[in-house]
Amino acid sequence: MSGFIGILAPRLEKADEELLDACTVVIASCCDDYSGAWKSNHIDLRFGWLKTCEDTEADQLPFTIDENLRIVGDVRLDNRTELIKELGLYFNTISNSIPDSYLLLYAYKHWDEDCLQHISGDYAFAIWNEKTNYLFCARDHFGLIPFYYTQLENRFLFTNFYHSLKAVPNLMAELSDEVLRDYLMTGTNRSFGHTIYKEIKKLPPAHKLTCKDGKIEVSCYWEIPTRIKPIRYKTxxxxxxxxxxxxxxxxxxxxxxxxxxxxxxxxxxxxxxxxxxxxxxxxxxxxxxxxxxxxxxxxxxxxxxxxxxxxxxxxxxxxxxxxxxxxxxxxxxxxxxxxxxxxxxxxxxxxxxxxxxxxxxxxxxxxxxxxxxDPLFEYEQRSRERLIAQGHLAQSFLDDMEFYRTFGHFSGINIKQWLMKLIRKTPAAKYPLPYWFEPDFFPADYNPYKPNKDGTSIRSYFAMYGxxxxxxxxxxxxxxxxxxxxxxxxxxxxxxxxxxxxALPPHLLYQKSLLRMAMIPYLPDEIVKRPKTPLYGSPHSQNLKNKDILDTLEQQLLESEDFFASKIDIPSLLKELRNPDNSSASYKNMLIILQILTWRACKS
Structure with a gap:
């Protein structure tokens, strides 16, 4: 694992160096196996290394191939063997012991930005071209490694280490209403591209970022393919x-x-x-x-x-x-x-x-x-539609029959639901909001759990990206x-x-059938046959009924009326706090508010 941070400017000044010095101290407190730095007139790159692999002794960044291209990043590649074999045909300096980040820079030198079509794994990185003053950054397909960035007047600051940004004066002064709204409702940040701080953005999964002459461009480099060749084995x-x-x-x-x-x-x-x-x-x-x-x-x-x-x-x-x-x-x-x-x-x-x-x-x-x-084994019905659109109508029918033969019913939508869809369009579901939420801050059509942009389920394997x-x-x-x-x-x-x-038929995914069959030789029979069993109740919600905790929440709410002004009706919420007939959903919302208050108290 690597922590990195960099700043890009028309011309670096002493204040930029001092700022990165403060940020790097934070990174070094965690990534303390090695530290590295490199700078020119336009960019200052810092790096801290936390060793997670035994075969990365040489992984010291920033790394350069030709004294022109340089990389900093948090990089772990899945397809090392294939890349080493292919790139070894063009670069005689590549060996089996090459660190992942070095291999990625060779891929960039060979394929340029198309290197993203040749790599997979967990990564966030920045590659600087000193000759052209061009910065190229990317985040992996699923967003396993974060990438944050901000503009400080005519300077561009980027990192994968959120903690380091606390050292930047006034950067965390103003909150994003959009993200705060999602936190209040769900307890999570539902935005792909924004943090809770208005001035700090994040690169979405499967996106790249380029910066040239102060112009920043962000674009998607990969989406789940619309055409997948079905895999159908005999056994x-x-x-x-x-x-x-x-x-x-x-x-x-x-x-x-x-x-x-x-x-x-x-x-x-x-x-x-x-x-x-x-x-x-x-x-x-x-x-x-x-x-x-x-x-x-x-x-x-x-x-x-x-x-x-x-x-x-x-x-x-x-x-x-x-x-x-x-x-x-x-x-x-x-x-x-x-x-x-x-x-x-x-x-x-x-x-x-x-x-x-x-x-x-x-x-x-x-x-x-x-x-x-859970999402990896959640079959998405649009996969069936895509199969038909590709001309595999007969295969789709055979898949349905195989599912019925295996489980005694059809997958996905049942006949009654199908008939109702033909008769009338199902109205869009509204997301229920607690009555103590101020309506001006939470619009009537607000729904934090938006479907994927292609209409696929946010629970299915399409959701692993979406x-x-x-x-x-x-x-x-x-x-x-x-x-x-x-x-x-x-x-x-x-x-x-x-x-x-x-590419698989749905009967193999239903109830994780494929995973269960694969684990028969390795796990106890009681586990392989165990159905999925969610928790019966919300532990934090149950705990929130404790009088001492309720007293603390009430006191913190009274002290935070200014913060929640125009967002939450505090008197209504205080009344609900003492309602003995509260639903678990109400306690869940209260728990989220308590988490926000606890974070806010420590934010400074």
Missing amino acids: TKEYVSHFYSLFEKSIKDRTRTNKVACSLSGGMDSSSITATAKNVLRDRYGKDHTQVSFNIGYKHLVNENEGYFGKLIAKHLNVPIKQYIAEDYVKNIAEPLTNWIPEPAAVPDATAEAQILLDAAAFSRVLLTGFGG NPFWGWLFETTHPGFTGQKIKIRQPFFSLELLLFML
Whole structure:
């Protein structure tokens, strides 16, 4: 993992250098394995390295090939082997030990900006051409690595390290109403291109940014393909084999170290990753590896069995497990923040996840999680429409029949829904707003959960690129946000894996059938056959009913009337706070407000 920051100006001045000095101190406090810098008359580039892979000893940035092009970045490539083979035909300095960021710069030198059509993985980077005074930047397909930027008069400042921007005077003075509105309603930033600060923007996933003579241009370089050649094998075994090979490769690409931490919830997603990581580490390092799993359970706030299933899997795999009781942390929801965070995400001290990051970082720089399993296996009905549009009408019919033969019913929309769509157009659903929200701040047609621009579901595999929640999640768990010396990696967010899933018939995705079949040799039967079981209730909402916490929230609201003016009707909300018949939805909204107030109290 690398932290980088740079500033571009018509001509750099001493004040620019001093500003970056302050920002770099913040980066170096986390990325302390190596630091690097390079500057010319127009640009100053800084870099801090947190080593996450054993094969990147030479990864020291800024790197140059020809004393003209230079790169800084946070780069981990999936398709290293293919790139090394192809680029090795043109550059004799490329070897198997070349760091990913160096390889990316060679790709840029060979393909120019089309290099983005040849790479995949987790990355955000900036490439500077000293000869042409041209800056080229990009963020990966899923937004796994953040990229922030702002303009300071005639200067362009960019970084992947959110914490470093706190050192810039007045940059965080004004909030964005658009983003604050989404935070108040959903607890997340639903914007692809904006942070909660009006002056700080972020590059959306699968976008590139160029800067030349002060002119900034942002454009999309990739979208989910509209034409996918269907994959139809003769036997289920062939599907399982192909899937597992891609899944295993994704985990191999993300675990180039013999010390790996794994989140282990007890469900199929994290269990599959933990089991496959065990196989990868054993095959690569033999007994010379360490793997530890982390599990969160509840005692009384909600009813769930994650602790039991976590222990079951860990014992089966012979992987040590450390378990956390969520209530030990949830109770801290109203306590002041011990560390500043850039945006009002979940209160770190009130989540066991924050403690897991701290504990895992004590022995590893890599933590694998199962995020992405749900959308990756959520079939999108428009995939069927696209199949027909490509002339595969017969194949679409055969897929429907295979689904019916396997599960006894058809996938997606049922016959009744289909008939109703023919009779009348379904009215657009309105998103319910709490009555204490001021209507002028929340328009009547406000809906934070907008469908993808192509009309596909924000829950399906199309949403892995199209749902802003994922980019926000990756941004708020990046070391540049948390300050923790550990990188969270998401094996399900693999471009190669996604493109494979897009080409499959729906019966293999339903209830994660393909994943379950692939894991039969590696997981206990009780896990493979376990249906998806969401939490029965909201633990934070249940906890919010605590009188001491309600008292704290009431006091903070009274002290924040100016901040919430024209946004929330404080008297109405205070009345609702003491309503014994509150719904869980009301408590959820109150919890979000408490998180914002806690963040705001620490913002300065």
